[in-house]
Amino acid sequence: MRHADDESELLELIRRYVTPDRRYLKLGGGLLSRAGSERAEFARKLGEAAGEIRPSELSILLDGGWRERKTAAWLIAVSGRIEFRERLGELLLAGEGPYAGQAYCVALATFGTPADADLLVTYLDHYLRRPDLHYDQAPAIGALLLLDARLGAGQAARFLAPDGLWQHWIDGPPSKTHDAPDRYCEFIRRLCVFADASARHCTAGETVIPHSAG
Template sequence: MGGPRAGRAHDDPELRAVIQRYVTPGRRYLKLGGALLRLEEAERARYAQETGRAAGEITPQELDVLLAGGWRERKTAAWLIAVSRRTEYRGRLGELLLASEGPYAGAAYCVALASFGAEADAALLVAYLERYLRRPDLAYDQAFAFATLLRLDAWSGRSDATRFLRPGGLWQRWLGGPPDRSYNLSGYQDALDRLCAFVRSAAASAGA
C-alpha cells in the first residue's frame, strides 16, 4: 500500500527520476534507519555528509513526489525532511504516521518528529498512540512511537506519555494483547538518540 504514485515508477517519468536521484543510490532507502547504527564511525560520518548533501539539494516538489509514493520513497523523504529540518512537513508526516498505510516508514516519521522536538510533534505522536494502542490486534510502530514520546518528554520536561503509563492504561493493555508483547523501551530510546545524532551530523555537514 502507499500513495497515489506507489508502484508507478515504470510509467511515471517524474517519480522514476526522483527515485533514481534520491532513493536508490547506495540503497539509501534501506540504509537510513537501524542499519546506520551498524556502520563504523568513519563510514557513518561519510554517509552523514552524503545524506546532508541530498537533503540540501532535494526540492519541495521532489519531496512531495516521494511522499506520494510507496514506503521506500516515503521513508527516504522523511529522513531528508528531518536532516533539512523542513518543519513545514510536520503535519504531512503526522498524517502518514496516523494512516499507517504500509510497512517500514513509520519509524522514519518518528525520527523526523523527534528531530523537530516541539510540542506539536509530541501531539502527533499522542494522536497516533491514542488510536493504535487501542488495537492490540495490530503491531505497527506503537513501541517506537511510544519510545519517541518518552524521549521528547525527557528532552522537554513535558509529561505527554504519562496518560499511557497509568496502571491498566493503554500501553499496558496493548502489551497484554492478545498476543502478549514485551519491548525494551530503553533500547528503542537509545536507538532514537543515536539516529537523531546522525540527523544532526548530516544537517551540520550540509549547513542546515
C-alpha cells in the same frame, strides 16, 4: 491519476535520492551498526541530498510507496523542514504498513516541539487500542518519551501507567516481543544523533532548523 510526466519525475527522484547505495534499506536501525569512515560517508551523502532536494520533490516522494516516503522523511528530518510536520503526522496516522513510520517518528523527534509531541500522542491514542496491529507503536512511544525529556512534559505517562494503553497493547496477541519503553527512547535518540550528524553537511535554505539530539 498519475500522468506520464509525473511518473517520469518520480522515477528520476527515486534514482537520485532513494536507491543510491540502497539508501532506503539502510535508513533506520542499520545506521547504528555503522562506524568510522563508512558512517561518516553515509552521513555526508545523506546531508548533501537533504540540502539538494526541493520541497516540491519531497512532496512527490511522500506521495510514492514506502521506500520513497521513508527516504523523504529522513531527508526532511536532516534538513529540518518543519513545513512537512502535518503531512508526516497524517502519514503516520494513516498506518499504511510498518516500513516508513519509524522515519516519521524520527523526523518529529528532530523537530522537537509540543506540536510534534501532539502528533505522536494522537497516533498512540489510536494504535495502542489495536493490539492486533504492530506498526510503529514502539518508535512512537520512544519518540514521545524523548520529546517529554526535552520539553519537560509528561505526555507519555498516561500511556505507560500500570493499566494504561501501552500495557494493554503489549498484552495483546503474542506475535511480537517488546523491549522496555526506555529502550525505544534510546533507539530514537541515537537515530536523531545520526540525523544531526548528517545535518552538518546540509546546505538547505531558510527552512532548516537547529537539531537537538541530546
